Amino acid sequence: MPAAIRRLFAGRYAVWIGRIIFFALLLGGWEALYRLELWPSYVFPAPSDVALALARGFADQTFVIGITSSLGRLVEGYLIALVVGLALGVLMAQVRPVKDTIGLLVLGLQSLPSICWLPLALLWFGLNESAILFVVVMGAVLSISQATEDGIRNTAPIYARAARNLGAKGWRLYTSVVLPSALPSIVSGMKLGWSFAWRSLMAGELLYTLPGLGNLLAMGRELNDMGQVLAVMLVIIALGLIGDRLLFGVLERRVRERWGLL
Amino acid sequence: MKLQVKGVEKTFDMRGRTITALENIDLEVRAGEFVCLIGPSGCGKSTLLNLLAGTDFPTKGSVLANGKPVVGTNPSRVLIFQDGGLFPWLNVHANVEFGLRMKGLARDKREKIVTSYLEMVHLAQFSHAWIHELSGGMRQRVALARALAVDPNVLLLDEPFGALDAITRDLLHTELQEIWMRTKKTVVFVTHNVREAVVLGDRVVVMTPHPGRIAAEHRIDLRRPRQIENMKTVNLAAKISADLRLSEETTHARSH
Numbered sequence: 001m002p003a004a005i006r007r008l009f010a011g012r013y014a015v016w017i018g019r020i021i022f023f024a025l026l027l028g029g030w031e032a033l034y035r036l037e038l039w040p041s042y043v044f045p046a047p048s049d050v051a052l053a054l055a056r057g058f059a060d061q062t063f064v065i066g067i068t069s070s071l072g073r074l075v076e077g078y079l080i081a082l083v084v085g086l087a088l089g090v091l092m093a094q095v096r097p098v099k100d101t102i103g104l105l106v107l108g109l110q111s112l113p114s115i116c117w118l119p120l121a122l123l124w125f126g127l128n129e130s131a132i133l134f135v136v137v138m139g140a141v142l143s144i145s146q147a148t149e150d151g152i153r154n155t156a157p158i159y160a161r162a163a164r165n166l167g168a169k170g171w172r173l174y175t176s177v178v179l180p181s182a183l184p185s186i187v188s189g190m191k192l193g194w195s196f197a198w199r200s201l202m203a204g205e206l207l208y209t210l211p212g213l214g215n216l217l218a219m220g221r222e223l224n225d226m227g228q229v230l231a232v233m234l235v236i237i238a239l240g241l242i243g244d245r246l247l248f249g250v251l252e253r254r255v256r257e258r259w260g261l262l
Numbered sequence: 263m264k265l266q267v268k269g270v271e272k273t274f275d276m277r278g279r280t281i282t283a284l285e286n287i288d289l290e291v292r293a294g295e296f297v298c299l300i301g302p303s304g305c306g307k308s309t310l311l312n313l314l315a316g317t318d319f320p321t322k323g324s325v326l327a328n329g330k331p332v333v334g335t336n337p338s339r340v341l342i343f344q345d346g347g348l349f350p351w352l353n354v355h356a357n358v359e360f361g362l363r364m365k366g367l368a369r370d371k372r373e374k375i376v377t378s379y380l381e382m383v384h385l386a387q388f389s390h391a392w393i394h395e396l397s398g399g400m401r402q403r404v405a406l407a408r409a410l411a412v413d414p415n416v417l418l419l420d421e422p423f424g425a426l427d428a429i430t431r432d433l434l435h436t437e438l439q440e441i442w443m444r445t446k447k448t449v450v451f452v453t454h455n456v457r458e459a460v461v462l463g464d465r466v467v468v469m470t471p472h473p474g475r476i477a478a479e480h481r482i483d484l485r486r487p488r489q490i491e492n493m494k495t496v497n498l499a500a501k502i503s504a505d506l507r508l509s510e511e512t513t514h515a516r517s518h
Contacts, residue, residue: 161317162347166361166412167337176360180351259350260394 042224049227050234057231062216067235070201070212073129077136078197085141085193086186089148103149106142114139114196115203122208132204139200140193147189151182187255191248198240213239263328263338263415263448265291265314270323272309272474282473283309287323289467289476293415296442296449298463300456301506306474307452308420314450315341315418327416337361339416344424346405348393354380354404355389361412379407382441399430406441416448423458432490435461439487456506457499461488468506478505 034046057063121131163177205214220228272284284306299307312318383403468478
């Protein structure tokens, strides 16, 4: 192998070259398996079928509508969860009886996948958006409140000491020192809450007919169109990555860096 | 502001055992005086500083600031910690401004005070830097500016330069002396570095551990600003070190 190419493989592109080869092999293997015609194409679609479904979905707007309605629901539910979660977290950190009672409940409910609330939510709110929204809120709220409580409880005592010494007290001590010092933990909780909300939303939409990505999955199944199912899955992965890695990942890293935690 | 410690004893409960951190402490710090508390770890020097700050209270005896008992922390007596205790979510400017905001000062007044103290500690051009971007020495300068900004009568420093390299520490010794000569604050400075104590203090109070007691006092009459490499400083430091070793050996002998 010429030295130039060897250097290329050893350099910082090596990882990316490896990745490209891996995905090319994956797609190639997939296409080869399809050509063996072991299964009918509606059970095992070709990569080209998926690409086509993806193009079609965006061309006729069905994916666009699905994405906007799912994201709309997600944002709405998440914002409600954020407000409730922060308030609950502050209460759990400050009021001992709340921690001893509601705190225990929160801890217990955290081990319940929030989609399990759906039957009850349908009964309470009826066959409409609110039921799904409730599931999304329940998915995010617990981890946000838990992280807020943790963050406030673990405020470095030196910050509070310094602030009190400089004349801070009461709610100003709270808003200018306790909450900011809890922020890295709160942001981690927000990130976790976001991914829980996203998963709950998909589960909810899949089980219940509303315009959205989950519904497009269900539709693909009913039409025996596995190309569409896989295409929608790709969209869901992409949106999840954007939320997790770009939005919250970057926010979390920047906060941790500034707080000197990296 | 004059500080007085009268017949102070401080005990802690540690897993059922009573630990005497301070015993029979009498100390007076004149207004505008620079006093260094020195001793090995466990001699109670930081505990004594906390009593002066009002973050902790004596078991017996009394602590007075200008004749009045210390009942809690107050911006007239500001503590500076070894790692600065700066707020990482605020930039340099906002850190220095913190105490002024808490006082409820108007924006233009705050601005003037912050600018003047940032200049005093030579950090005017780092006003918008974040704390994680600063070196250890710069952080201690910010902590000093933040403390000075609330215009306290007393500065209480708890091994503020303990984590710094020698060159930075020497530089900060010079700067702290200059600031002290300009502002005439009362200073109590805790350290376990004898030379540092001799360079900075009008008086060096030597403490010994188990239980924490005042073992000796040395008046330092050298001209300021003092340098750490100066022969007089070195000789005096050597003498105090010898004292310290002797008293440590006797306590050691006593406890066996």
